Amino acid sequence: MVPHLEDLVCLLILPPSEGNREEVSCWLEVAVRNLEGFRPQPSVIRRSHNVMGARAEARRWTTESFLPLTPTNPRxxxxxxxxxxxxxxxxxxxxRNLxxxxxxxxVxxxxxxxxxxxxxxxxxxxxRQRVLLRLFPVGYQQWDLLSTQHRQELVRFGGGWQDAGAALERCEGIExxxxxxxxxxxxxxxxxxxEVQHAGLQGRLRPGVDVLAWLLAQPDWNLQPGLVAMARSAVQDSPEEAWELSRHPNPQVRLRLADLFENPxxxxxxxxxxxxxxxxxxxLRVLERRYDPADLVDQLHSEKDPVRREALGWALVHWNRGITRNQDWKALNRALSSGIGRENRTRLKEKLARQGRLGLRARLLG
Structure with a gap:
């Protein structure tokens, strides 16, 4: 028997608990035609035990066919x-004791x-649970024909990556x-x-930039490497569109986005x-992994925009990675006279003084 989408749609939603008998009856009829294993059940079981230790059992069967749905309970x-x-x-x-x-x-x-x-x-x-075990794959295969409510019920029931992949192939854009x-x-x-997260981690699921902002905003981001992998693939596939999220109103989105760009x-x-x-x-942490202070000072000397120059000054003031090269110390000294803003200049000067690298001493060490 081939499962039909119409039957799945009917069975995903339970009939009203206070609904009329006709609604429940129609719903159960759909369930019956999608289940197998109906057979007569014992109405009487005769058990015998004789002095020789032999045991025997005989059964009288119902004339109707039934499908057991639950194990026998203690009652x-x-x-x-x-x-x-x-x-x-x-x-x-x-x-009855015979x-x-x-x-x-x-007995x-x-x-x-x-x-x-x-x-x-x-x-x-x-x-419903018994029937959906048989029918649910057809819902993923014809995902585009399901309503939002039916989709929600379907994913609550179950599925795996094979089902999810079939559904995603039938969707575009916001859907x-x-x-x-x-x-x-x-x-x-x-x-x-x-399974969906594992597919993202393995690179089998590359969801695209449309879903990137949502991925970056997830509360369990740090606990789900699959989310990070999917977000990274979206940045790699569409770097220009992903870069637009650097203006996103949610600072959490911007915070996580900064870690995903290899070359901003x-x-x-x-x-x-x-x-x-x-x-x-x-x-700044990202920049420290990719540049040296001297690189920033070189850019500072060629930068004309005062706002961008001040941003460079802020980065130099807050630079935390260990500075061991003399050329970097000399570059920081040059930055003091490069229009990085009064506050940045004061703080950078204090930073150099604390390190004993201010002015002439830095040049002599070079």
Missing amino acids: RETLMLGSDGWLHLCRLEGQ RQRPNDTI DEIYEFQRLENPTPAQLDVV RVETLQLFLDQHAAESLRQ ADWLSWLARETDDRVRDRI
Whole structure:
């Protein structure tokens, strides 16, 4: 039997708990035609044990077919779905002793099949879970035909990377962004979230720059290497579009973005306009990994914009990486007369004085 999308759509949402019998009946009929394994169930089980130690069992079967949905509970009850579309509660009604002698007994266990006229939402959900195990892949394969509500229910149920990949292939633009957000949302099934993140970590999922801002804003960013890998791939694939996020209103987005650029296209402009101290400090950490102070001073001498010159001065004042080369100390001395702003000049002068590298001594050491 080939699963149909219409059946999946019907079963993703439970019928109203106080709905009329007709709605529940139609819903259960859809479930029945998508399940297998209906067969007669024992209505009477006769168990015998004789003095020779032999044990035997005989069964009387129902005329209708049922599918057990739950294990038998301590009260000897089992939820079953009948092929007629009704839910039943099968329970041990009683026992009849046909023979009761020492080491020689015959006992009938009699089972009752109680039809549930008004099944509870919990009982209907047992049916739903069983059917969705069979139907859910078709939802991912035809993702573009599902409503938002049905998509949310589907990802809560389960799935894996193969399912998610099939769905993403059918999406473009904002719909692709929203779909990936659903897959990574905390309400999605854990198996789905983990496999999608693993695909990002392995490079099989490169979601594009449209989703970058959302990835950078995730609260569990530091705990999810898959998110970082997906964000990094978006920057690598579309560096110019990603750079626009350096103007994003959320400082957390800008903070994490600074770590992802291998060669910032215009880091000085970003540093000059950045107002958040944490972001400025992160940009500086990135610069320290890629440049020496002498490189910044060389750029300072060729820079005409006073705002950008002051940004360079700020970077030199706050430079934290160990400075061991004499040419860097001499460059910092030259920066004092290069228009880096009064406050930056004062603080840089204090920094050089603390290190004993101010003025003539620095030149002599060179």
